[in-house]
Amino acid sequence: MLNKAIKLIKMSADEDILRPKPNEVNPENSPYPAKFINLVDGSKMVVRQITREETKKVIPIFYDIVKINKDFYDLVGARILGELLAYVQYRVQDEYVLLGQVHDTGEVLGLVNGYLSFNDPKIGISYHTMTFKRGLRVGAHLFVAKMEHHLDYLQNDEVKIVAESHIGFRRWMEELRLEENFDFEHPLGGVPSYYLTRKNWESYVKSERCFGTENRPIPEEYLKTVRENILLPEDVTYQITGTPKDEFLKGF
Amino acid sequence: MRDVAIIGAGIGSRWGKYSGSLIEMMAKASLSAIDDAGTDEIDAVFVANMGAGRINNQTALGSALIDYLNLFPAVGASIENGPASGATAARIGYMAIASGVHDVVMITGGEKMRVAPGPVVTDFVATMAHPEAEYIHGITFPSLGAFLARLYFEKYGVTSEDLARVAIKNHQNGLKNPHAHIQQKITMEGILTSREAKLNNPMIADPLHLYDMCPVSDGSASLILCSMDKVQEFERTPIIKFAGTGQGMDTMAVHEREDPTFLKAVKIASDQAFKMAGLTREDIDLAEIHDAFEILELAELESAGFYERGKSHLSIREGETELLGKFPVNTSGGLKARGHPVGATGVAQLCELVWQLRGEAGERQVPNDPKHGYAVNFGGFGNNVVSTILSRITG
Numbered sequence: 001m002l003n004k005a006i007k008l009i010k011m012s013a014d015e016d017i018l019r020p021k022p023n024e025v026n027p028e029n030s031p032y033p034a035k036f037i038n039l040v041d042g043s044k045m046v047v048r049q050i051t052r053e054e055t056k057k058v059i060p061i062f063y064d065i066v067k068i069n070k071d072f073y074d075l076v077g078a079r080i081l082g083e084l085l086a087y088v089q090y091r092v093q094d095e096y097v098l099l100g101q102v103h104d105t106g107e108v109l110g111l112v113n114g115y116l117s118f119n120d121p122k123i124g125i126s127y128h129t130m131t132f133k134r135g136l137r138v139g140a141h142l143f144v145a146k147m148e149h150h151l152d153y154l155q156n157d158e159v160k161i162v163a164e165s166h167i168g169f170r171r172w173m174e175e176l177r178l179e180e181n182f183d184f185e186h187p188l189g190g191v192p193s194y195y196l197t198r199k200n201w202e203s204y205v206k207s208e209r210c211f212g213t214e215n216r217p218i219p220e221e222y223l224k225t226v227r228e229n230i231l232l233p234e235d236v237t238y239q240i241t242g243t244p245k246d247e248f249l250k251g252f
Numbered sequence: 253m254r255d256v257a258i259i260g261a262g263i264g265s266r267w268g269k270y271s272g273s274l275i276e277m278m279a280k281a282s283l284s285a286i287d288d289a290g291t292d293e294i295d296a297v298f299v300a301n302m303g304a305g306r307i308n309n310q311t312a313l314g315s316a317l318i319d320y321l322n323l324f325p326a327v328g329a330s331i332e333n334g335p336a337s338g339a340t341a342a343r344i345g346y347m348a349i350a351s352g353v354h355d356v357v358m359i360t361g362g363e364k365m366r367v368a369p370g371p372v373v374t375d376f377v378a379t380m381a382h383p384e385a386e387y388i389h390g391i392t393f394p395s396l397g398a399f400l401a402r403l404y405f406e407k408y409g410v411t412s413e414d415l416a417r418v419a420i421k422n423h424q425n426g427l428k429n430p431h432a433h434i435q436q437k438i439t440m441e442g443i444l445t446s447r448e449a450k451l452n453n454p455m456i457a458d459p460l461h462l463y464d465m466c467p468v469s470d471g472s473a474s475l476i477l478c479s480m481d482k483v484q485e486f487e488r489t490p491i492i493k494f495a496g497t498g499q500g501m502d503t504m505a506v507h508e509r510e511d512p513t514f515l516k517a518v519k520i521a522s523d524q525a526f527k528m529a530g531l532t533r534e535d536i537d538l539a540e541i542h543d544a545f546e547i548l549e550l551a552e553l554e555s556a557g558f559y560e561r562g563k564s565h566l567s568i569r570e571g572e573t574e575l576l577g578k579f580p581v582n583t584s585g586g587l588k589a590r591g592h593p594v595g596a597t598g599v600a601q602l603c604e605l606v607w608q609l610r611g612e613a614g615e616r617q618v619p620n621d622p623k624h625g626y627a628v629n630f631g632g633f634g635n636n637v638v639s640t641i642l643s644r645i646t647g
Contacts, residue, residue, distance in 0.1 A: 038446040042439035135436050137452050211448040
């Protein structure tokens, strides 16, 4: 159905207007170089930028996540679903998606995404961070990888960030000591925006929080495994909530 | 004094975060123990809980549980003794039967802590500290654990690697316990030696990292105790004897202790329990130790007399306390992995001993037919401690 929709849009005469024009530096011509990070359980998490075709394989998991009314998974899941659909259908300026996967199985552990401002290519906009397997600090690593992408590879000078969940607020705004940027109206709306500046990135965030940079380039067999196996959790509801999907959804 | 047996043990649901009510959660554990015992003819119910009045806005839990389960005409009460509430309730249950006041007693421990934000829970736990000498100065229990660890590091050469070894062992055991809150493998590289460990396992209270301390959990556990002279009526074999119980006290303020690395209350409680059971340390086949902080597993093993002072960390280096080691410790995963809903912990420790002594512990069953198990339930920061010894007498 998704493929059919894309086909129809591509056939439209308005597509040229509807599809944003890439900035000079963008995720397509300056992609995030894959790295791997050692996790608490001894596994290695490959962090890499995925293509639109690969993103289509991740999207189905969000139809389950939007039903998880815990820790704002439903709200954030619904938004990511929209963002990913917009990405694969070229409806966001310079969007990218980074995926965290176990190096030898391809198991998907988490996802982050963001995009670039078309008004000011020096501004990066952080969309979302979501962990599918909790307790491994996956989200903490992936969020910083996203900052690394914006500030080291996409040549932004600052990244605008908001949080919908309390966990997100504690992890990003408090732990990373982000600065207030309340005047900025973040596209996720409503809540006050914060930002990570290049100065703070270079003075402490990168050195204290950004890991796996020495693991580049990653071994070819890791890349091959994770590209060939985008392994979604069998029951993401269980992984996130500790309750099997059928039981969790009783009365949904 | 009559002898006392344990004829039922139950943990209703996996620990962690429970979405229902506190009483519902405790009822699940109680029903599981009742099923295990094969009787609901209970004379008295003692509920172990530390903070429901503060965190869950509910008191008189003994009455509430009896009403919820319709256990009338059973009588009941709540027992609060900090994190040692569980073993204290079991001890009181033992005394109620041994004295001849009751024949069958249910002990249910439960705590629903995850409704409160982290700082509130940390403060709630800190209320156990000395009010004038510690609490008002901002002492928290992680900071007390850190002080103890620092002293151990300096005095006995214990290292962060030793604490990580304890955590890795307990997580490994927790993976085999379906009730455990944390079912997560951890490795030395992942939590300590890799660069990423700095983020994976952040420092909480120097020198203690995240994985050096237990999680905040919801959970419940239950036991059915019965007079030994009535035990044949229930056909629950093998029979587990409540063989020994002891309770010891120490100063509330840790700095007032002559040697803070020696947990005097643990020694007193243990000596009493061993004397009552007529056993020696060498007779014990496995132990459940109150590892709210991993340093406590080492310190309690020494103060209880299982290892010389300052030597227990050598045992973890040798793998002695692993599941298949010479002296398995915290086969349940301990507080570190099974979790620590404070009022339930002491009861769950005894549930684990019951299952191990019966040979019903599944994947985490210790080999070689264990006969005697020891537990220590640590209240305050070691100012009020209860030790228990259970023995298998048939089967």
